[in-house]
Amino acid sequence: MSGVEEFGSGQEAANDYRVLAFGRLLGAANRLEHLLGRDLEEEFGISHSIFELLLLAGRAGSQGIPVRDIAQARVLTSGGATRLVQRASALGLIERENSASDARIQLIRLSAHGEDLLLRASTRHVENIERHLLNLLSPGEAEVFSAAVKKISKHAARELPIMP
Structure with missing residues (x-):
């Protein structure tokens, strides 16, 4: 187990500071996504997933973003990304066009x-x-938090396999 000693009990494993830190991170992210996503739904009639798609398209600007890049960024299969794009298109929020260099790329x-x-929104x-x-954080804590989350996110993105 690569340098980590085995746990002696389920309670010991469940109370390990590393397990707790990751659980708190996931819990906070899930709760925040629920709160902020619910507000987007109530105020603007869009899901958080659609909002994230709009952010990706906004970052890409006029050159557009390929559906496969949306899949990778949102950790979706290509079919999941296609369905997300179809929902946004049905709402009139995005436009789709084949790439001039490769017609297979939308x-x-x-x-x-x-x-x-x-x-x-x-x-x-x-x-x-x-x-x-x-x-909830001091300005210094917010800066450190933002840098740490960026570092963790970039590492996870590098480790993530290409989505099918």
Whole structure:
């Protein structure tokens, strides 16, 4: 077990500081996603998954983002990403176009309606992030937290296999 001693009991394993730290991270992320996602749904009629898709398309700008990159970024299968794109397209939030260099690649861009919704929803989302996360921390803690989460996320992304 690569340098980690085996646990003597289930209670010992469950109370290990590493297990607790990861559990708290997941718990906090799940609770925050529920709170912030519920608000996006109530205020703007979109799921958190659709909002994340709009953010990815917004980051890509006018060049668009391939569906396979959406799948990888959201940790979805290609079929899951396709269904997400179809839902956003049905709502008129994105536009799809085949890549000029490879017609097999579909590029996703924000529609004018999608950009408008993204701007309004992002303002509300940032208010909620500040209220439920950042305002609980001192400015120094928020900076350290942000850097640590970025480091962890980048490492996990590098370790993640290519999504099917």
